[in-house]
Amino acid sequence: MFSKMYRCPVCEQTSHKDLYKLDNGKLITCKNCQLAFYVPRPTSEELADFYDQQSYREDYTQSIMSSQDFTKNRYQELKRIIAKYHPDLLKQNSKSFLDIGCGLGNLLQFAIADGWQITGTELSPIAADQADKKIRNHILVGDISALDLPENSFDLITIYHVIEHLIDPILTLEKLQKLLKPDGILFIETPNLNSLGARFRGKNWSNIIPPEHINYFNSKSLGNSLEIAGFDEFIIVTNAPYKIEVISTWNKLLQIVVSSIYKLTPLLGLGAALQAVAFSSLKSK
Numbered sequence: 001m002f003s004k005m006y007r008c009p010v011c012e013q014t015s016h017k018d019l020y021k022l023d024n025g026k027l028i029t030c031k032n033c034q035l036a037f038y039v040p041r042p043t044s045e046e047l048a049d050f051y052d053q054q055s056y057r058e059d060y061t062q063s064i065m066s067s068q069d070f071t072k073n074r075y076q077e078l079k080r081i082i083a084k085y086h087p088d089l090l091k092q093n094s095k096s097f098l099d100i101g102c103g104l105g106n107l108l109q110f111a112i113a114d115g116w117q118i119t120g121t122e123l124s125p126i127a128a129d130q131a132d133k134k135i136r137n138h139i140l141v142g143d144i145s146a147l148d149l150p151e152n153s154f155d156l157i158t159i160y161h162v163i164e165h166l167i168d169p170i171l172t173l174e175k176l177q178k179l180l181k182p183d184g185i186l187f188i189e190t191p192n193l194n195s196l197g198a199r200f201r202g203k204n205w206s207n208i209i210p211p212e213h214i215n216y217f218n219s220k221s222l223g224n225s226l227e228i229a230g231f232d233e234f235i236i237v238t239n240a241p242y243k244i245e246v247i248s249t250w251n252k253l254l255q256i257v258v259s260s261i262y263k264l265t266p267l268l269g270l271g272a273a274l275q276a277v278a279f280s281s282l283k284s285k
């Protein structure tokens with residue numbers, strides 16, 4: 001049977017194989033860069049309509065990622081990463097931080113209290129409005145690839161759980177590369193398609209939620225994306241930063257066993273989250 005050829009949103013090749021058949025489409029894997037992606041690709045208008053739905057907005061504000069404890073842990077982890085890869089930055093008096101997809105602005109609140117000059121961008125006007133109530137005049141509404149920000153101006157850029165949503169992830173990564181200062185660092189977090197959970201649950205993995213998530217990365221395809229976007233130096237690891245909600249009703253012993261395995265998964269590259277630290281240090285060459 002004739003099988004439609006789709007162009008990979010990362011490497012633009014058209015050689016792919018089926019991964020999972022889903023209700024209204026399927027996930028396919030690019031044979032060239034290993035990105036798994038959802039087809040048919042939604043249009044930007046369809047995505048805008050989807051994110052404007054009331055149910056999506058309610059899910060968003062109630063999600064675990066909106067909690068203060070969760071954000072505090074995330075900020076502390078971010079500081080450990082900076083201390084490891086760019087220790088001088090923490091000592092700088094003036095340091096600039098851009099958070100892409102800043103949501104309700106919780107991470108930026110921790111950063112501003114810690115002396116960072118902050119900027120956040122957010123697609124959802126509702127979330128941006130709530131963020132702006134906490135941090136006045138530092139939140140921009142819109143798609144980062146269309147926003148007008150000065151090049152070479154940020155020491156740190158973070159993009160948590162955004163690239164899996166984007167129709168054109170490379171366009172965004174290229175933009176971030178330009179916005180970073182020559183010695184700045186970019187931190188990316190996205191669900192790990194090679195995680196234990198993803199392998200175990202197959203097409204029922206909780207992150208397979210098109211049209212929200214339309215790109216599914218493993219460390220290989222994330223690295224390929226960074227290279228294509230012009231980053232020539234980066235480190236990719238996996239992490240297990242969340243509680244596993246599904247086991248909360250299981251018996252205690254089983255919970256202990258499963259959460260212990262979960263905590264060990266990063267050692268094997270099987271952690272739930274894929275994290276990349278990318279450097280633009282060669283930009284000045």
Ligand SMILES: [Zn+2]
Pocket residue numbers: 008009010011012013030031032033034035
């Ligand atoms: Zn590809």
